[in-house]
Amino acid sequence: MRLEFVMVPVADVGRAKSFYQSLGWREDADLGEGPGRVVQMTPPRSDCSAMLVGPTYTNMAPGSVQGLWLAVNDVEAARADLAGRGVDVSEVFHAEGGGIPLPGGQGRVPGLAPNRASYFSFASFNDPDGNGWFLQEITTRFPGRLWE
Known part of the structure; x- marks a missing residue:
């Protein structure tokens, strides 16, 4: 088994995507639109990604991780x-x-x-x-x- 991604709850998936891109992270996937949008970003040299999600996919509050x-x-x-x-x-x-x-x-x-x-x-x-x-x-x- 390998840890594939962690969910990172955000208020605005597009804004979060821009932030993580500014860190030099790779975009693996950008799926959906509006509140159902999810974006998977991976830090350089990492096998584990961050899945940026809004309230459709988690009940964790934005910023709670x-x-x-x-x-x-x-x-x-x-x-x-x-x-x-x-x-x-x-x-x-x-x-x-x-x-x-x-x-x-x-x-x-x-x-x-x-x-x-x-x-x-x-x-x-x-x-x-x-x-x-x-x-x-x-x-x-x-x-x-x-x-x-």
Whole structure:
């Protein structure tokens, strides 16, 4: 089994499509019209896509999905790329005491993780509806995890 896509609830599928295209994501499908329209977008080098959907396909409120993760080789470079595309992206941070970030921005410490430890440096941004994304720097994968 492989994770194929995650549903990302949005208020305006066309606006969301434009935003994700501005990030350099690939459009895989644009189906339907009006409230039944769905758009599938895939980040560069990802096997999993985001399915942008309105209320026809989900009862999740637009902007209600938080904690979507994008693995990157270099969080500073990825952050700079997003900022250069006009995205309001946080500064790079790590979680106080190590680990993953807490909800609501609690316990964020500015800068890269100590020793730039793989998995522990982050940046975050929201799409126009408020769906929340993290960039997570991964330089060395956990055993058994592939990285291409």
